[in-house]
Amino acid sequence: MTVTINEVKKYWDDRPCNVRHSKKEIGTTEYFDEVERKRYTAEPHIPSFAGFSDTNGKKVLEVGCGMATEGINYARAGATYTGTDLSVESLDLAKKRFEVYNKEGNFYLGNSEELSSFVPVETYDLIYSFGVIHHSPYPERIISEIKKYMNKDSTLKIMLYASESWKNYMIEAGYDQPEAQYGCPIANTYTKDEVRKLLLAGLITDTGRFKHADQASLKCASEILDGAGFEYQEFIEHIQTEEINSSERGAILKALSRCQSTECGKWNLVHTYAGIHEGKVAGILIQAGAEIALVSR
Secondary structure, three states, X not given: OOOOHHHHHHHHHHOOOOOOOOOOOOOOHHHHHHHHHHHHHHOOOHHHHHOHHHOOOOEEEEEOOOOOHHHHHHHHOOOEEEXXXXXXXXXXXXXXXXXXOOOOOEEEEOOHXXXXXXXXXXXXXXXXXXXXXXXXXXXXHHHHHHHHHOOOOOEEEEEOOEOOOHHHHHHHHOOOXXXXXXXXXXXOOXXXXXXXXXXXXXXXXXXXXXXXXXXXXXXXXXXXXXXXXXXXXXXXXXXXXXXXXXXXXXXXXXXXHOOEEEEEOOEEEEEEEOOOOHHHHHHHHHHOOOOEEEEEO
């Protein structure tokens, strides 16, 4: 059964990540201080990975900020910080955290699979996402969206659950990360090659299968494939033959039936609406001869 984004949202609204790290009064400095201390005691690699001290004067976008434990540290370091989250409860805690520490930040509520629909598109120096994307039904959509906020000088830092790691084994055995174990709708884990495929899928979607790719996009694809344990052609064939259920197939066919074609100079633009599989619908339209395929929700 396919998990919906609303199920994911409900889960994290009911139990924001790390909310139980402290028994002190929620929303106080004492509470947030203890949450931070316990988070970085349990995962001491986070501060060095996040690189707070390197962001003074830089623009940082965090995808899936939770209660903004990293966010507040970026702000303390002098970054211009923007955080997004799917969970209303988590975002309320993030805003409260910035308020009690007298720091400024920008916060947006929404599904990061549709990031550009609620966060103004502009270039960021750093895009950071720690332990978030693997909880999404369509993580490749988030990757595709993130690219819109980057240029050749931007840095992307993402943490995903690794399939072969002591942490994952501990989680599966019930000895680690208990907050993420009881009813969490989605918690994907990845091998190195699966991370490569996730990044490549986002790049393929964003560039219309490289039809609209620039030099930077092609270089990025080359770097992703360098040392990969799979062939590009095999990966493309896998994407093309990916199974969909009858309900999803019906939604795609409806989207195709709603297409409107417009001649824009030498370009043929085709627009339609789709509730799911926007990338797949756009790919079909491009293969059918559209110069530009615009598929919106």
